Amino acid sequence: MNARVVIAEDAALFRAGLTRLIEDHGHRVCAAVGDGGALLAAVAKHQPDVVVADIRMPPTHTDEGLRAALEIRSQHPRTAVLVLSQYIETRYTSRLLEGNAAGAGYLLKERVADVAEFVDALERVATGGTALDPEVVGQLLRVSRRADGVAALTARERHVLALMAEGRSNAGIASALVVTGGTVEKHVASIFDKLGLPQDEADNRRVLAVLRYLSS
Amino acid sequence: MGLPVITPTTDPPPGSQTRARSPWAVARRAVVAPSTRRAGRELLFCLAGLPFAVVNPLVLFVLIVDMIWLVAGGGRGNPSPADMAIAGVCVGLLLVLLVSTTAARRLGSLQRVLAARLLGLRVAAPPSVRRRPGGRAWPGPGPRDGAGWRVVVYQLAKLPVGLIELYAVSLWIGGLVNLSYPLLWGAFRNHPPGVRLSPLPVFTPFGWFGDGTFRVATFPGTFAAAAAGAAMLLAAPWVTRAVTSVDAWLIRGLLGPGRLVQRVQDLELSRALAVDDSAALLRRLERNLHDGAQIRLATLAMNLGMAREKLGDGGEVPDAAAVRELVDAALRGAKDALGELRSLARGIHPPVLDNGLADALASLAADSAIPVELEVSIPVRPTPAIETIAYFCAAELLTNAAKHSFANKIAIRAAGHRDVLLLSVADDGTGGADPARGSGLSGLAQRVAVVDGRLTIASPPGGPTKTTVELPLRA
Numbered sequence: 088m089n090a091r092v093v094i095a096e097d098a099a100l101f102r103a104g105l106t107r108l109i110e111d112h113g114h115r116v117c118a119a120v121g122d123g124g125a126l127l128a129a130v131a132k133h134q135p136d137v138v139v140a141d142i143r144m145p146p147t148h149t150d151e152g153l154r155a156a157l158e159i160r161s162q163h164p165r166t167a168v169l170v171l172s173q174y175i176e177t178r179y180t181s182r183l184l185e186g187n188a189a190g191a192g193y194l195l196k197e198r199v200a201d202v203a204e205f206v207d208a209l210e211r212v213a214t215g216g217t218a219l220d221p222e223v224v225g226q227l228l229r230v231s232r233r234a235d236g237v238a239a240l241t242a243r244e245r246h247v248l249a250l251m252a253e254g255r256s257n258a259g260i261a262s263a264l265v266v267t268g269g270t271v272e273k274h275v276a277s278i279f280d281k282l283g284l285p286q287d288e289a290d291n292r293r294v295l296a297v298l299r300y301l302s303s
Numbered sequence: 304m305g306l307p308v309i310t311p312t313t314d315p316p317p318g319s320q321t322r323a324r325s326p327w328a329v330a331r332r333a334v335v336a337p338s339t340r341r342a343g344r345e346l347l348f349c350l351a352g353l354p355f356a357v358v359n360p361l362v363l364f365v366l367i368v369d370m371i372w373l374v375a376g377g378g379r380g381n382p383s384p385a386d387m388a389i390a391g392v393c394v395g396l397l398l399v400l401l402v403s404t405t406a407a408r409r410l411g412s413l414q415r416v417l418a419a420r421l422l423g424l425r426v427a428a429p430p431s432v433r434r435r436p437g438g439r440a441w442p443g444p445g446p447r448d449g450a451g452w453r454v455v456v457y458q459l460a461k462l463p464v465g466l467i468e469l470y471a472v473s474l475w476i477g478g479l480v481n482l483s484y485p486l487l488w489g490a491f492r493n494h495p496p497g498v499r500l501s502p503l504p505v506f507t508p509f510g511w512f513g514d515g516t517f518r519v520a521t522f523p524g525t526f527a528a529a530a531a532g533a534a535m536l537l538a539a540p541w542v543t544r545a546v547t548s549v550d551a552w553l554i555r556g557l558l559g560p561g562r563l564v565q566r567v568q569d570l571e572l573s574r575a576l577a578v579d580d581s582a583a584l585l586r587r588l589e590r591n592l593h594d595g596a597q598i599r600l601a602t603l604a605m606n607l608g609m610a611r612e613k614l615g616d617g618g619e620v621p622d623a624a625a626v627r628e629l630v631d632a633a634l635r636g637a638k639d640a641l642g643e644l645r646s647l648a649r650g651i652h653p654p655v656l657d658n659g660l661a662d663a664l665a666s667l668a669a670d671s672a673i674p675v676e677l678e679v680s681i682p683v684r685p686t687p688a689i690e691t692i693a694y695f696c697a698a699e700l701l702t703n704a705a706k707h708s709f710a711n712k713i714a715i716r717a718a719g720h721r722d723v724l725l726l727s728v729a730d731d732g733t734g735g736a737d738p739a740r741g742s743g744l745s746g747l748a749q750r751v752a753v754v755d756g757r758l759t760i761a762s763p764p765g766g767p768t769k770t771t772v773e774l775p776l777r778a
Contacts, residue, residue, distance in 0.1 A: 100599070101598055104632075108608075148590065173593060196598070199601065199605040200605055201608060202611070205608075
């Protein structure tokens with residue numbers, strides 16, 4: 088695919104590196120800006136496929152990027168949003184994914200070091216999928232009040248559950264675990280059965296179901 | 304009061320304190336004293352305060368005894384001990400009522416307003432009583448309101464003071480009346496000769512209406528009265544000033560917040576400052592980490608990630624130049640991140656401070672862009688907290704001087720005198736440092752105030768600037 092990307096990040100070096108990384112992988116960076124206001128303007132102008140936005144930007148240095156992301160998601164539903172942060176903050180992710188996990192992602196900044204994974208997550212989000220940072224999923228699993236439900240799963244199933252929560256498709260899970268698609272399907276069916284969740288085909292709705300289960 | 308004193312003025316010009324007052328100037332001052340506005344305001348204060356002197360336990364007691372005596376005994380004989388006992392109880396109950404409702408506090412605040420308007424004496428109001436959880440029967444602060452009782456004590460003391468104030472007022476009036484005698488004589492006493500007139504009584508400070516003093520019966524005699532009046536008018540402002548300063552002293556001591564309460568207020572304030580300061584410090588630290596080392600390391604990881612990807616899984620490297628460039632960038636990033644962390648760590652606690660303030664100040668001086676002359680004599684080592692505050696004060700003041708003063712040299716002095724550490728930073732620059740204009744100075748003053756220290760800035764426009772920080776040796 089060849090996505091059109093807008094980047095919002097206030098640290099100039101990181102912004103430049105991100106631009107280079109994304110362009111190296113065949114996508115086009117339409118604009119790279121340094122704050123929330125400029126991001127909204129750039130999105131309105133370029134109507135990109137996906138936005139990569141830092142959460143903390145000037146002028147308030149709090150959650151500018153997240154608020155801009157939420158506005159983009161309501162104003163420009165066809166633009167996907169991948170939020171980058173230096174924090175494992177499950178409340179940010181639940182605000183971002185509230186009601187609709189399609190075309191949304193939340194990753195820690197250090198994920199860019201694993202270039203292939205990062206580009207995969209970016210492309211997944213750009214095509215309407217979901218990307219949730221493994222650390223955030225881990226945090227959700229740790230603090231989940233549904234600990235008994237999760238405890239009923241086998242270790243392998245827990246791993247599959249985490250990968251599902253990250254937003255991966257069955258094929259993605261299969262390649263990550265180096266197993267066949269059929270095996271993954273069997274695990275997924277077993278997980279949904281044990282947790283009492285309704286089976287759903289679409290990956291992003293599946294993510295929501297899992298997240299809702301973990302945080303309820 | 305531990306708050307910073309910030310006086311953006313210079314020292315008085317040399318010689319001003321030792322300037323001798325000529326006898327001529329003293330005489331001139333004495334003559335104009337009665338006509339100054341200050342004397343007028345003090346006189347007004349004496350007059351305005353008189354009604355307050357009536358609200359007095361003793362006066363109330365006498366009034367109530369008389370009332371009981373009139374009602375019960377019909378005004379015959381002397382009041383019986385029982386009458387007095389009842390009156391005493393009544394006065395006690397009245398006082399409790401006065402204190403329990405807000406009446407005593409209102410009385411106090413009225414007199415504080417008078418003192419502020421007429422004497423320019425600003426006394427803070429005592430803190431309002433906090434409602435204790437749980438029901439309370441009193442409509443006001445209750446009978447245990449210390450501030451209310453201190454108003455009662457003030458009222459008690461106000462009786463003798465008020466009488467002297469009345470005396471001061473009588474000096475003014477008597478003086479004026481005496482002074483007008485020659486005129487009065489001319490206007491009303493030009494009777495034909497042979498008419499016998501009763502002599503005029505002359506007011507003097509020593510007796511009223513002629514008792515034990517002198518009377519004048521002739522026109523030339525009125526000039527003697529006028530001279531006495533002039534003397535009284537010359538003395539009146541000084542008597543007024545003396546008695547109003549006693550009153551002011553009482554007001555400061557009894558109508559303001561008590562010394563302990565004041566101290567508690569100061570401590571509450573400085574505790575709030577300390578809490579704010581440490582919260583701000585942590586926020587700044589997090590911000591520096593987030594925007595500094597953390598993002599540099601993320602960038603470095605990204606560069607290495609891209610380089611790793613370009614290296615492939617073995618064999619020929621198609622784009623070795625790009626890889627080299629990325630690794631170079633990562634290396635630079637690592638060095639920058641290290642530098643960032645080092646300065647951050649130094650900002651939290653400079654390691655050299657462990658060797659004492661003298662070493663730390665020397666290292667600051669060595670880093671300064673403007674030449675620094677350093678003089679340290681601290682016989683007793685302060686506690687680490689004080690050393691840290693002193694160090695950061697010196698660092699901030701040096702930075703300020705380097706940024707704004709255009710100075711050619713800076714002198715830092717640190718000296719321990721008994722239990723006080725005195726730190727001064729002086730430069731020969733352009734001056735005009737003003738803590739109100741959002742520089743770091745107000746922050747410094749806050750930090751210093753937390754340990755009951757004082758920050759004094761003398762920085763007239765045009766320079767030089769000298770900032771003195773006074774800190775206790777232990778905190």
